Amino acid sequence: MTQTAIPRPVITTDALYERVRHAVPQVEWQASFADDAAAIMALKQTRNAVVLAHNYQTPEIFHGVADVVGDSLALAREAQEVDADVIVLAGVHFMAETAKLLNPSKTVLVPDLEAGCSLAESITAADVRALKAAHPGVPVVTYVNTSADVKAESDICCTSGNAVKVIESLGVERVIMIPDEYLAQNIAAQTGVEVITWPGHCEVHERFTPADIRTIREENPGVVVLAHPECPPEVVAEADLAGSTAQMQAYVEQRQPATLALITECSMSDNLAALHPDVRMVRPCAMCPHMKRSTLVKIRRSLETMTAEVTIDESVAARAREAVEKMLAIR
Ligand code: 13P
Ligand code: SF4
Numbered sequence: 001m002t003q004t005a006i007p008r009p010v011i012t013t014d015a016l017y018e019r020v021r022h023a024v025p026q027v028e029w030q031a032s033f034a035d036d037a038a039a040i041m042a043l044k045q046t047r048n049a050v051v052l053a054h055n056y057q058t059p060e061i062f063h064g065v066a067d068v069v070g071d072s073l074a075l076a077r078e079a080q081e082v083d084a085d086v087i088v089l090a091g092v093h094f095m096a097e098t099a100k101l102l103n104p105s106k107t108v109l110v111p112d113l114e115a116g117c118s119l120a121e122s123i124t125a126a127d128v129r130a131l132k133a134a135h136p137g138v139p140v141v142t143y144v145n146t147s148a149d150v151k152a153e154s155d156i157c158c159t160s161g162n163a164v165k166v167i168e169s170l171g172v173e174r175v176i177m178i179p180d181e182y183l184a185q186n187i188a189a190q191t192g193v194e195v196i197t198w199p200g201h202c203e204v205h206e207r208f209t210p211a212d213i214r215t216i217r218e219e220n221p222g223v224v225v226l227a228h229p230e231c232p233p234e235v236v237a238e239a240d241l242a243g244s245t246a247q248m249q250a251y252v253e254q255r256q257p258a259t260l261a262l263i264t265e266c267s268m269s270d271n272l273a274a275l276h277p278d279v280r281m282v283r284p285c286a287m288c289p290h291m292k293r294s295t296l297v298k299i300r301r302s303l304e305t306m307t308a309e310v311t312i313d314e315s316v317a318a319r320a321r322e323a324v325e326k327m328l329a330i331r
Helices: 013-018 026-047 058-066 070-082 093-102 127-136 148-152 164-172 181-189 209-217 245-255 266-275 296-305 314-328
Strands: 002-004 049-054 069-070 086-090 105-108 140-143 156-160 174-178 193-195 224-227 259-263 280-283
Touching: 002 209, 013 026, 013 058, 026 049, 026 058, 026 296, 049 070, 049 093, 049 280, 058 266, 058 296, 069 070, 069 266, 070 314, 086 093, 086 280, 086 296, 093 105, 093 148, 093 314, 127 140, 127 148, 127 174, 140 164, 148 259, 148 314, 156 164, 156 314, 164 174, 164 181, 174 181, 209 224, 209 259, 245 266, 266 280
Parallel strands: 049 069, 049 086, 086 105, 140 156, 140 174, 174 193, 224 259, 259 280
Antiparallel strands: 002 069
């Protein structure tokens, strides 16, 4: 799984700019980002803090101040390894909750408490209890894009990067797979396991259509199209490959396609383009408003004020942690 640990020496603003120069014009860096980035680097030292950033974070966060970047799975794995007192999770709330579940004694901060997710908001713990009552004995596989309350009602978690392995590890013919209907349908098609699902959707990936991909192909002969499995199955069917954001990155690193279209969130293309300037990116962009709530200004404020701290009631946390740890034990 792709993840990048960036060393944390004290770093000058010029050296910091070197990290982002492929993605951010110098004039924009100086005017909008340099002060906050320098302050964040200093605060990380003072607080003994690390910044974990999801692949959908903007380039000045992703390439500039993050210590670890990756997909949901890599961030959860790395959260287990972190040697720091404070974790700032530049991403959305459920990711910070997962980091907190795995680090109960550390301070986990999220730059904006309102950074939610349409999938996490689509289902409650009571909904899961009702599903279990309707399908007794059927294991519940819960996407990490959920609250700790929902994870606590689940047998095991999964991400888009390991869903096939997680489902196959159960050795059953039927699972309840929540809350992403499209991910569940896409994974069912790969595993042959019957899924009972839930009508949750990612508000970013549900917007793409098969016609979008056909147009991209017409306009860009030879283009390689990679789609996130949160997209509807008919969109995935038009793509060359479906995979998590880390699997997309691994594909580009290994195959270096001449022309590439990523059917996912906008910053993914920006961040990968900076790493692979020779790959021509077609950018069928869809922005996640929740991911975009993280900014350098808010990360700086988080570290200055030590807010917003993520807390989880221990009666919920113990059960939710078990579901996440079971997932992480699958390699
Ligand atoms: P991954 O990075 O795990 O592929 O997930 C994408 C996503 O939408 C996270 O919210
Ligand atoms: Fe949630 Fe979709 Fe945004 Fe990911 S991209 S955080 S799944 S709304």
